Amino acid sequence: MKSETSNHKTVTEDKIFMSSSIDGAINIWDVRVSGSSPVLRLGVPEGTPPWCMTASWSNDGDKIYAGRRNSTVEEFSLRMPHEKKAGNILVPNVLKRLAFPKISGPVSSLSVMPNDNFLFCGSNDNIRLYNLNLYDEFTQETATAKKRATPFYVIPGHHGGILSNLIVDETGRFMISTSGNRGWGHSLYADVVLVYSIDTEAPQQ
Numbered sequence: 001m002k003s004e005t006s007n008h009k010t011v012t013e014d015k016i017f018m019s020s021s022i023d024g025a026i027n028i029w030d031v032r033v034s035g036s037s038p039v040l041r042l043g044v045p046e047g048t049p050p051w052c053m054t055a056s057w058s059n060d061g062d063k064i065y066a067g068r069r070n071s072t073v074e075e076f077s078l079r080m081p082h083e084k085k086a087g088n089i090l091v092p093n094v095l096k097r098l099a100f101p102k103i104s105g106p107v108s109s110l111s112v113m114p115n116d117n118f119l120f121c122g123s124n125d126n127i128r129l130y131n132l133n134l135y136d137e138f139t140q141e142t143a144t145a146k147k148r149a150t151p152f153y154v155i156p157g158h159h160g161g162i163l164s165n166l167i168v169d170e171t172g173r174f175m176i177s178t179s180g181n182r183g184w185g186h187s188l189y190a191d192v193v194l195v196y197s198i199d200t201e202a203p204q205q
Contacts, residue, residue, distance in 0.1 A: 018057065018064065024050035026066055026076075042066075042081055045074065045092045056110040063095075065119060067107030073098040073121055073130075096135050098152075100128065111166035111175070120155075120175065122163030127155040127177060157194045173198050 019038075020026045027038035042064075044050055054067040064076045075096035082090040098121065100107070105124030112119055119130045134151035158177055165178040175198060180191040 013061070018055055020052035020055040020066065022051050024048065024052050024068075026052060026055050026064060028078075040078070040081060042076060042092045045094050048072070048074070051106075053106045053108045054110050056112060058112055058116050059114055060116060063116075065110050065112070067110050067121065069106035071100045071102050071104045071107060071123065073100075073107050073110065073119070075132075096132070098130055098135070100152075106162075109163045109166040109177075111168045113168060114170060114172040120166050120168065121152070122158070122166050122177065124161065124163070125159060127158050127163065127166065128152040129155055155196070157196065158192070161191075168198075 015031050017029050017031075018026065019029065024044035026042040028040035030039045033039055048068060049070050051069045052066050053069055056065045057063070058065070062078055064078065066074045066076070068074065073096075074092075074094045075098075076092060077095055080093055083093040085091050098119075100121070100123060103125065107121055107123050109122035110119065117131065117133055119132055121128045121130055130152040138151045158179055161179045163177060163179050165176070167176045168174070175196040177194045177196070178192070
């Protein structure tokens with residue numbers, strides 16, 4: 001089912017779902033297809049360690065974002081999920097790779113704003129709001145050694161512990177974050193639920 005507004009499009013489909021796992025792979029499943037194999041499998045890209053901590057759809061259903069344990073987020077397009085290498089070997093086609101400071105820890109939760117231009121990325125140290133429209137400009141200037149402000153904004157609030165969930169409501173006005181990982185290797189102070197109000201009228205760079 002598709003629903004559209006003047007600002008963005010949201011696509012929902014209750015027969016297709018996605019799973020990610022500790023081996024780093026992302027699988028797309030269709031319950032209408034018989035058998036035990038996914039309809040699409042994205043393996044681990046070159047230079048990426050295993051363990052996909054989280055994965056999220058874009059609202060239009062065309063892209064997937066994968067949070068990795070090496071403090072990065074990868075963007076894949078379902079329209080062109082693979083690229084050919086030597087010997088006609090198909091490898092995952094990473095459109096964007098968002099890199100955060102290594103001390104941030106694994107990216108364990110992701111959520112996309114309704115307009116698909118902004119991505120919330122949750123790590124151990126904090127939550128970042130990444131402006132995807134600035135990615136190309138930022139990477140080009142980084143390659144030419146120019147100094148420029150980073151294309152993400154640190155959201156105050158969460159600090160320390162595994163971020164287990166990030167949820168943005170359909171209007172893009174509120175976000176809920178939850179931290180905690182079922183009691184393994186963290187203190188009780190990290191078990192927190194925070195509710196954020198998003199100012200959608202604020203000027204965006």
